[in-house]
Amino acid sequence: MSHAIELDDVHVSLGGSHVLQGVSFSVPTGGVTALLGRNGVGKTTTLRAVMGLAAHTGVVRVLGHDTRGLAVHRIARLGVGYVPEDRDVFAGLTVAENLRLAERVEAPAYDDAFALFPDLAARVRQRAGSLSGGQQQMLAIARVLLNRWPLLVVDEPSKGLAPKLVGEVAEALARVATTSTILLVEQNLAVVRRLAERMVVLDHGRVVHQGPVGDLDDPDLTRQLLGVAAAR
Amino acid sequence: MTIFLSLTFAGLALGAVYFLAASGLSLIYGLMDILNFAHGMFMTLGAYAGWDLATHLPASTPSAVTFALEVLAAVAGGALAALLTEVVFIRPLYGKPLSQVLVTIGLDLAVVALLLGGFGANSLSLPVPLWFLEATHVGSVLLPNADFVALVGGVVVLVALEWFLRRTRFGIVIRAGVENREMVSALGVDVGRAFTLVFVIGGAMAGLAGLLYTAVFTGDLLSPLQGDGLLIFAFIVVVIGGLGSIRGSAVAAVVVGLLQDYANYYGGQHAGFSEIGNLSTVLLLALVLEIRPRGLFGRAT
Numbered sequence: 459m460s461h462a463i464e465l466d467d468v469h470v471s472l473g474g475s476h477v478l479q480g481v482s483f484s485v486p487t488g489g490v491t492a493l494l495g496r497n498g499v500g501k502t503t504t505l506r507a508v509m510g511l512a513a514h515t516g517v518v519r520v521l522g523h524d525t526r527g528l529a530v531h532r533i534a535r536l537g538v539g540y541v542p543e544d545r546d547v548f549a550g551l552t553v554a555e556n557l558r559l560a561e562r563v564e565a566p567a568y569d570d571a572f573a574l575f576p577d578l579a580a581r582v583r584q585r586a587g588s589l590s591g592g593q594q595q596m597l598a599i600a601r602v603l604l605n606r607w608p609l610l611v612v613d614e615p616s617k618g619l620a621p622k623l624v625g626e627v628a629e630a631l632a633r634v635a636t637t638s639t640i641l642l643v644e645q646n647l648a649v650v651r652r653l654a655e656r657m658v659v660l661d662h663g664r665v666v667h668q669g670p671v672g673d674l675d676d677p678d679l680t681r682q683l684l685g686v687a688a689a690r
Numbered sequence: 691m692t693i694f695l696s697l698t699f700a701g702l703a704l705g706a707v708y709f710l711a712a713s714g715l716s717l718i719y720g721l722m723d724i725l726n727f728a729h730g731m732f733m734t735l736g737a738y739a740g741w742d743l744a745t746h747l748p749a750s751t752p753s754a755v756t757f758a759l760e761v762l763a764a765v766a767g768g769a770l771a772a773l774l775t776e777v778v779f780i781r782p783l784y785g786k787p788l789s790q791v792l793v794t795i796g797l798d799l800a801v802v803a804l805l806l807g808g809f810g811a812n813s814l815s816l817p818v819p820l821w822f823l824e825a826t827h828v829g830s831v832l833l834p835n836a837d838f839v840a841l842v843g844g845v846v847v848l849v850a851l852e853w854f855l856r857r858t859r860f861g862i863v864i865r866a867g868v869e870n871r872e873m874v875s876a877l878g879v880d881v882g883r884a885f886t887l888v889f890v891i892g893g894a895m896a897g898l899a900g901l902l903y904t905a906v907f908t909g910d911l912l913s914p915l916q917g918d919g920l921l922i923f924a925f926i927v928v929v930i931g932g933l934g935s936i937r938g939s940a941v942a943a944v945v946v947g948l949l950q951d952y953a954n955y956y957g958g959q960h961a962g963f964s965e966i967g968n969l970s971t972v973l974l975l976a977l978v979l980e981i982r983p984r985g986l987f988g989r990a991t
Contacts, residue, residue: 529880546873548865
């Protein structure tokens with residue numbers, strides 16, 4: 459099985475804190491792999507290390523390329539779309555400008571993006587800062603769909619969204635997952651169950667469990683790894 | 691009323707030059723987090739480039755043509771100085787903001803010293819058309835022609851810059867980068883190219899500011915220290931307007947220009963306090979920092 463992402467003994471220190479302490483795991487090509495764990499165990503930092511946004515030691519391979527020495531924009535151009543935790547849409551830019559900024563291919567797939575999020579098509583001239591939280595999340599996802607990248611790195615897409623919108627975003631990601639590999643950080647276990655086939659669990663900056671998402675069916679394991687009851 | 695209108699026009703002209711000096715500074719800080727103390731050097735070198743070109747033209751060259759070429763030389767000189775500064779001195783120091791600040795201060799001091807050594811401390815005279823020294827009646831008000839030139843220069847650059855920032859892909863990259871540079875990179879955009887471009891644009895505008903300041907406000911006299919004098923007001927305008935905001939710089943430049951002229955006339959002439967224009971500007975800065983620390987158009991952080 460080929461791998462879309464491989465991390466080998468990745469360490470990250472932030473402000474004197476050893477956040478990642480030798481993280482090693484692989485994300486197989488195709489489908490959704492969930493990266494789980496309690497708050498503050500290093501999930502977002504792991505995604506940032508994949509994107510080159512967090513200085514790290516160890517080896518990160520993205521779509522078969524060793525990313526050591528590569529600038530962030532070069533890593534993205536390998537074919538990775540990044541949806542950050544707080545969406546990070548550009549508030550002062552319009553929806554159209556946010557999307558235009560993300561174009562990296564000759565024929566951006568606007569049809570795909572607007573088919574998934576028709577609400578955005580009606581708001582192309584609106585400033586992203588005036589969109590609702592859900593609309594901003596849709597824009598953040600639409601932004602990385604334009605290039606039909608083979609790999610998406612998505613950080614907590616349901617965070618702060620109303621339940622109805624969580625369902626819409628999950629549905630959109632499920633459709634995207636049919637054509638792209640997704641590494642997903644998500645606290646909402648119902649969304650994880652719906653989208654992911656595999657999971658990697660972090661604790662204190664280390665991988666403590668890897669396996670199929672079906673492992674969440676074991677309530678004792680779920681409570682032990684995540685500190686929460688398993689959701690159905 | 692006539693005096694008030696004259697003062698307003700002169701304040702707008704001064705504001706136009708402040709805008710030219712400040713807008714590049716604001717963009718550079720907004721995108722790159724660099725307090726660029728070499729910006730005064732760009733202004734001085736732009737003005738010297740214009741002067742140097744003018745001295746090499748045949749005496750028969752029409753004065754309007756000479757001035758147009760001075761403008762082009764100033765823009766090119768400022769842009770070239772900024773390009774070299776970014777590529778040679780700033781780029782190797784990305785991620786080291788203190789080192790970047792120190793290197794820009796050092797560069798500025800070195801260039802001023804070189805100009806003093808090469809051209810002497812005495813001011814040089816920049817050739818300008820005689821028309822600049824005349825005035826035009828607008829209704830009952832007599833307005834200096836040179837002020838029109840500064841005002842037109844400021845407005846043309848403001849319109850061109852707004853067009854560039856809103857209509858071109860590079861402009862979108864720069865506006866997005868001012869908001870969140872890291873995310874722009876994560877979308878696959880080479881922000882380093884935008885850095886260089888912003889420096890070049892800022893340098894070009896600074897060069898034009900240096901030349902227009904000489905042609906309009908110093909009695910055509912050019913000195914190695916004038917860029918640093920202008921830089922202080924540029925920094926004040928940038929902070930009042932909001933770091934990274936071009937519209938903020940434009941509004942703040944006009945406010946500062948008007949305030950200085952009104953205060954100098956009404957305070958200076960009638961109260962006998964000659965430096966009250968500068969003092970009022972600093973007081974305005976303090977007031978804005980107290981009430982709205984992010985500036986008039988700055989983003990909350």
